[in-house]
Amino acid sequence: MSAAPARPGAALPSARRLKAAVIDLDGTMVDTADDFTASLNGMLAELGTRPVTREEVIGYVGKGSEHLIRSVLSARFCADETEARFTDALARYQAHYAQINGRHTRLYPDVEPGLAALAEAGVKLACVTNKPHRFAVALLEQYGLARYFSVILGGDSVARKKPDPQPMHVACDAMGVAPGDAVAIGDSENDALAGRAAGMATLTVPYGYNHGKAIQTINSDGIVATLLEAARFVANLPPSPDATIQSLTT
16 A cells, blocks of 8 residues: 655644644664563573574564563464463563663664653653563653653553553553543554554554564554654644655545
8 A cells, every 4th residue: 555645634633632642662663673582582592593684573562571481482483382381481571672682773864853842732641562561661661751751651550462452552541641632653553453442543653563574554643754743743733844644545
């Protein structure tokens, strides 16, 4: 599906009605693929099997730690052995990740300016990620971003993870806004699916993981180059001269 240029407001509800933004973490605010890779390789070395590459990991990221571990094990062991090893492998992985979290990460361009612009415009902010809550909070604090969010939900904060809409509903309830007054911003199909199922508008950034698939395959309301461009779109501010806002619905 080709993407055509979109006018601000062409696909989304009126920016003046958008009171909140629910923003993903991995692949949207922070590039954490190298942390995942290092933690997984520590776990796999202990299991005595071949390591992963960053490229392999990117194909698995976005659906929570349990899915990540099952995917990695399934590529190396038969189904029965994968199941037998799963609990131990998950514990080993999380132990490695607790030590590595943030060590090999980088903040994507214009993330903090985008969050600051949204906050200054009076847009309430929540971070909803499938990463375990404790790891998400530690990472946001490391980059000084936690202060922008009134709500931070991890994959273990509620019963179901994205693409289920439950965490999006919980985040909106906690912020005191209706889903129809909020936008979900992320890098993957899971973010768009969860947002749409919750009744939210959706925006996608093009630089993340999306399970290794092209960003144009996501059925979102639009693609924005950075969180700062997303903020200008949501807050109904003039875009920068080189802004890239593309619609997948026109």
